[in-house]
Amino acid sequence: MYFKKLVGEHIYLSPVCVEDVEKYTRWLNDFETTDYTGRSSQIYTKENERKWLEEGIQNKENQIFGIVDLENDNLLGNCGLHKINSVNRTAVLGIFIGEKEERSKGYGTETIKLLLDYGFNYLNLHEIQLDVMAFNERAIRCYEKAGFKEYGRRRESEYINGKYYDLISMDILKSEFKENYIKNKNI
Helix, strand or coil: CCCCCEECCCEEEEECCHHHHHHHHHHHCCHHHHHHHCCCCCCCCHHHHHHHHHHHHHCCCCEEEEEEECCCCCEEEEEEEEEEECCCCEEEEEEEECCHHHCCCCHHHHHHHHHHHHHHHCCCCCEEEEEEECCCHHHHHHHHHHCCEEEEEEEEEEEECCEEEEEEEEEEEHHHCCCCCCCCCCC
């Protein structure tokens, strides 16, 4: 069901599998996941999520992956490079670990480094950016470990659970990323 496109130390990234729609729908209707992605006000149905997955797979501006445990082939979450712009050589990184018990184990950092290696060294991107909620300190630490730097902040721009929060914009340039993380490269 999964294919080892980008292999790391503990996880691999597989092209997203539409058959996982039920698991994605469960994760995206859980406040413990969506409060951190800014999507808690949205309702996800299996049909809507299936449509999003199918359209995302076909859209050339997206590279979407399932995050899979290398040891047991369990799906842990989702990630991708979105809004890929081949003229400006930019993209937006997105990630979430849907399985709660698998959070804070380093899978997020490893996933991000695999995506950066792929984006910079295979897609020839120049800059990869992301937005993160200011209260999501775990994610901010993860992004900083991978080399992202804050370049802006939208003050009180996100409304969650009766309160406004800042949205932090971060990015990394190809010249700032020097590592090789994809273990299954041939050259």
